Amino acid sequence: xxxxxxxxxxxxxxxxxxxxxxxxxxxxxxxLQTANKVSVLLSQQESQSLITETVERVKSxxxxxxxxxxxxSLWVSNSSxxxxxxxxxxxxxxxxxxxxxxxxxTDVRKQMDLPNSEIxxxxxxxxxxxxxxxxxxxxxxxxxxxxxxxxxxxxxxAGIAIILTTFFAFFxxxxxxxxxxxxxxxxxxxxxxxxxxxxxxxxxxEIGELALAFNRMGRQLKFHINALRQxxxxxxxxxxxxxxxxxxxxxxxxxxxxxxxxxxxxxxWNFEHNLxxxxxxxxxxxDLNDILQEVIxxxxxxxxxxxxxxxxxVMLMTxxxxxxxxRGAVAVIRDMTEExxxxxxxxxxxxxxxxxxxxPISMLQGYSEAIVDDIAESKEDKNELAGIIYEESLRMNxxxxxxxxxxxxxxxxxxxxxxQVDIEPFVEKIHKKFSGLAGDxxxxxxxxxxxxxxxxxxxxxxxxxxxxxxxxxxxxxTDKKGxxxxxxxxxxxxxxxxxxxxxxxxxxxxxxxxxxxxxxxDKSRTRNKEKKGTGLGLAIAKNIMEAHNGTITVxxxxxxxxxxxxxxxxxxxx
Numbered sequence: 001x002x003x004x005x006x007x008x009x010x011x012x013x014x015x016x017x018x019x020x021x022x023x024x025x026x027x028x029x030x031x032l033q034t035a036n037k038v039s040v041l042l043s044q045q046e047s048q049s050l051i052t053e054t055v056e057r058v059k060s061x062x063x064x065x066x067x068x069x070x071x072x073s074l075w076v077s078n079s080s081x082x083x084x085x086x087x088x089x090x091x092x093x094x095x096x097x098x099x100x101x102x103x104x105x106t107d108v109r110k111q112m113d114l115p116n117s118e119i120x121x122x123x124x125x126x127x128x129x130x131x132x133x134x135x136x137x138x139x140x141x142x143x144x145x146x147x148x149x150x151x152x153x154x155x156x157x158a159g160i161a162i163i164l165t166t167f168f169a170f171f172x173x174x175x176x177x178x179x180x181x182x183x184x185x186x187x188x189x190x191x192x193x194x195x196x197x198x199x200x201x202x203x204x205x206e207i208g209e210l211a212l213a214f215n216r217m218g219r220q221l222k223f224h225i226n227a228l229r230q231x232x233x234x235x236x237x238x239x240x241x242x243x244x245x246x247x248x249x250x251x252x253x254x255x256x257x258x259x260x261x262x263x264x265x266x267x268x269w270n271f272e273h274n275l276x277x278x279x280x281x282x283x284x285x286x287d288l289n290d291i292l293q294e295v296i297x298x299x300x301x302x303x304x305x306x307x308x309x310x311x312x313x314v315m316l317m318t319x320x321x322x323x324x325x326x327r328g329a330v331a332v333i334r335d336m337t338e339e340x341x342x343x344x345x346x347x348x349x350x351x352x353x354x355x356x357x358x359x360p361i362s363m364l365q366g367y368s369e370a371i372v373d374d375i376a377e378s379k380e381d382k383n384e385l386a387g388i389i390y391e392e393s394l395r396m397n398x399x400x401x402x403x404x405x406x407x408x409x410x411x412x413x414x415x416x417x418x419x420q421v422d423i424e425p426f427v428e429k430i431h432k433k434f435s436g437l438a439g440d441x442x443x444x445x446x447x448x449x450x451x452x453x454x455x456x457x458x459x460x461x462x463x464x465x466x467x468x469x470x471x472x473x474x475x476x477x478t479d480k481k482g483x484x485x486x487x488x489x490x491x492x493x494x495x496x497x498x499x500x501x502x503x504x505x506x507x508x509x510x511x512x513x514x515x516x517x518x519x520x521x522d523k524s525r526t527r528n529k530e531k532k533g534t535g536l537g538l539a540i541a542k543n544i545m546e547a548h549n550g551t552i553t554v555x556x557x558x559x560x561x562x563x564x565x566x567x568x569x570x571x572x573x574x
Contacts, residue, residue, distance in 0.1 A: 195222035
């Protein structure tokens with residue numbers, strides 16, 4: 001609109017200037033034509049009355065015609081403009097241009113103010129023969145009126161043009177800005193994540209193509225954002241399901257992504273170093289930040305071991321790149337406590353097995369050498385040595401069989417033969433089995449029963465093996481005149497057995513380890529120093545109970561006695 005207004009302003013000025021000059025030129029041309037007509041009339045007629053009458057008819061009503069005849073007489077015509085003063089003879093000598101017409105026979109065209117008047121006129125003068133001249137003049141008010149009328153028409157046209165321009169400008173701008181406003185609103189919707197927003201396509205011009213491209217962009221953004229979201233959720237699920245701790249951090253040590261094990265590690269680290277979680281909770285601890293700076297500087301992965309709350313942890317920190325720039329690092333924290341415990345357990349197991357086998361092998365070797373070298377001369381001595389060799393071979397066989405049995409249990413190759421067992425004859429048989437051994441060792445073996453239900457479901461051979469291991473241990477660790485009590489309860493909920501002895505008991509610090517393989521009581525606390533166990537009986541008993549979904553526990557006080565308790569739940573899943 002400003003551009004159109006500026007153009008119309010310049011055009012109006014130029015048109016006004018043009019029409020002003022045009023009207024002046026037209027007026028001069030008209031008056032000059034009138035003067036020429038009068039000149040022709042003067043040359044053809046001699047009657048002044050006829051000439052003046054004819055001149056009155058041919059001239060413009062608003063103008064005056066002044067004729068100076070050869071005898072220097074002056075005649076001035078009438079005019080409808082009463083304010084237009086008649087030409088005086090004296091003016092001819094006062095004005096050089098008008099005098100030049102008479103004296104030099106030259107034409108004159110000029111604008112001037114009439115003497116003794118404020119009227120501005122336009123005057124045209126031409127010479128006529130000798131000492132004669134014709135002057136035609138008229139007031140410039142006529143030209144000014146014409147100019148004013150022309151100006152009004154031009155300004156009216158300019159006003160109409162401005163109005164039309166304004167209307168079409170608003171119309172076109174509305175057609176242009178309306179879809180652009182909708183696109184802007186749709187863009188705001190996209191920034192808020194509303195990717196289903198569509199811009200209506202109202203036209204098929206460039207704006208319509210822009211709307212079409214905008215809608216296509218929205219669909220592509222939705223597709224890519226959904227793909228990124230799915231990948232993020234997938235990555236988050238993978239990280240959260242990992243048993244190892246994962247921490248992603250930037251160069252400043254800000255933890256960006258952590259999973260559950262990593263959060264637990266950070267909590268334990270803060271507790272270990274007496275740090276309170278606060279605003280800096282998402283900041284990497286200072287010691288770990290030093291490792292991060294080492295990774296950023298060297299651009300290589302760093303392996304670091306640490307011990308937190310009794311756990312052996314290994315952290316592998318690897319740099320993350322943004323093209324060639326290290327933007328941060330990812331740390332994977334693995335708890336190696338169980339692996340190292342198992343490794344130590346394997347080493348101890350091999351050492352224990354070697355130790356357990358070395359003694360009987362040494363005895364077998366020594367006694368067999370004694371027989372081979374005839375050190376034992378008498379038959380009785382040889383039989384005694386052969387008996388010892390036989391007992392040690394049985395001990396080795398028992399040790400190997402028990403090791404194989406534990407290996408089968410832990411490998412899952414252990415099958416139970418579940419039957420409905422009548423409890424009373426079952427426990428009576430076991431009691432009679434050990435009554436003789438207890439009597440030989442001057443130990444009282446008693447049996448008490450609370451049988452609300454007569455039967456229970458279990459593998460009788462395996463449960464008898466548990467009874468045997470526990471009762472045998474109780475007798476071996478009980479002094480003479482001591483007692484071992486077997487208490488059996490069977491109800492609708494469980495099969496419950498307590499085996500209590502009055503023996504030496506178990507030290508408090510050893511109680512958590514009694515069910516581990518090769519655990520043995522202190523020799524000084526074993527009544528029968530000659531009869532040695534393999535240290536696998538309780539481990540086998542525990543595996544049998546776990547296979548029955550049962551439990552086995554121990555309570556003991558030093559020099560007061562020990563109670564082993566095992567329970568079998570009444571479950572159809574056994």
